[in-house]
Amino acid sequence: MRKILTIVGILTTIYCPAQTEKAISDSAKFNQHVIKNTTSFIFDGQKPVGDGWASLEKQFAANQFVAWGEYHNSPLLSQLSCYALESASKYGFKTWCVETSPFVASELMRIAKTKNPSDSIVEISRDKGSYGTFPFFKTREDAQMIVAANKYNYTIWGIDQEYQMxxxxxxxKVYNAQPAKIKAQYKAVYDSLVARWWMPKVKLLDSLKNGIKQNNLRMVLDDIKISRTIYYEDDAQMRATLMKKNFYNYYDNSKSKNEKVFFKMGANHLAKGLNLMTHLYDIGNSAYELSQHNKTNFINVFFVNRYTTEKGKIIDDLENPDNEYPKEFLKLYDKEKWVVVDLRPLRIRYSNDKTLTEDTYQIIYKYDFVVVSPEVMK
Known part of the structure; x- marks a missing residue:
């Protein structure tokens, strides 16, 4: 009995300090790992320079699918994407997947081959409001991307709905491509469609479709019909399903099942697992699972923008109680540099002790990199 008590006393002496030692909070763990896994690069519109950019470039060598989850309508991010297209092309990427309809993607490729793509893009969106005719492809900086895509022989995959604008x-485009006889026959139908362009009647779309023979243009009218339903019913599930359907249509008809694809879309669409906004399985998760099926790799990058300008006033997302981005990442902002955080080593066993915000836990497990931009969005 005395021997047993002695052993218990020794074990108690050994293990009690470990039990009483204060646990390291998630925020402390996060800060420690961020410091070790953060790099940066400088970019002023010319070639990006720095270890952070080298880290992003390496992903094109190691992955079949590389996904850049952007904040929309950024001139600087469009310029940076031109260099991404160049870098990716060196590693066999010839496909660029974007947030447009299939028809608009084909139009972007056509425009890229014209004498002056920048003027064409700007003219198409002239007087069309802040969204333009083709959202995310409306400025000269955006036009630089399609010029780069053409230069490096990319095929553009547009997998989204047809945008209302x-x-x-x-x-x-559909009407003007018809012979004079068909145009005369369907002029009243076309005029009625244009008169209520933002929500055209299905029976009129079907009427025009039945009068034309070009299959690609018939598909344009089908896309408008699907999209009007998505808008009218605010149906995120239908949109996510359409994105995946369009992607697999392209993918199944590609030359290789190991087709390398560079995605540049809104960040929420590219999450592993559930989309953070819609809570649906979106295109990012599909590409991730496809890479697992192919025994290749998928990497996704979450771009963060801290400062925006509204009516001449600079808005700091860090001070916003309804912040769009996790505060832990906003704090990494550097006005001179793009800050790159490799999240993969951060996936240690966080206890979810609430010292990190919930959206931070989500980002760590749904994305592989976070890039904090120095840009002040206008």
Whole structure:
């Protein structure tokens, strides 16, 4: 009995300090690992320079699918994407997947081959409001991307819905491609569609479709019909399903099942697991699972923008109680540099002790890199 008590006393002496030692909070763990896994690069519109950029470039060598989850309508990010397209092409990437419809993607490729793509893009969106005719492809900086894509022989895959602002453009393209006889026969139908372009009647779309023979243009009218339903019903599930359907249509008809694809889309669409906003399985998760099936790799990058300008006033997302981005990442902002955090080593066993915000836990497990931009968005 005395021997047993002695052993218990020794074990108690050994193990009690470990039990009473204060646990390291998630925020402390996060800060320790961020310091070790953060690099940066400088980019002023010319070639990006720095270890952070080298880290992003390496991903094109190691992965079949590389996904850049952007904040939209950034001139600087469009310029940076030109260098990404160049870098990716060196590692066999010839496909660029974007947040447009299939028809608009084909139009972007056509425009890229014209004498002056920048003027064409700007003209198409002139007087069309802040969204333009083709959202995310409306400025000279955006046009630089399609020029780069053409230069490096990319095929553009547009996997999204037809955006409402593009309805009149698409309808005009379909109608004007018809012989004079068909145009005369369907002029009243076309005029009625254009008169209510933002929500065209299905029976009129079907009527025009039945009168034309070009299969690609018939598909444009189908896309408008699907998209009007997505808008009218605010149906995120239908949109996510459409994105995956369009992607697999392209993928199944590609030359190789190991086709390398560079995605540049809104960050929420590219999450592993559930989309953070819609809580649906989106295209990012599909690409991730496809890479697992192919025994290749998928990497996704979450771009963060801290400062925006509204009515001449600079808005700091860090001070916003309804912040768009996790505060832990906003704090990494550097006005001179793009800050790159490799999240993969951060996936240690966090206890979810609430010392990190919930959205931070989500980002750590749904994305592989975070890039904090120095840009002040206008």
């Amino acid at each position: 593009a309805f009149p453009y698409c309808l005009a």
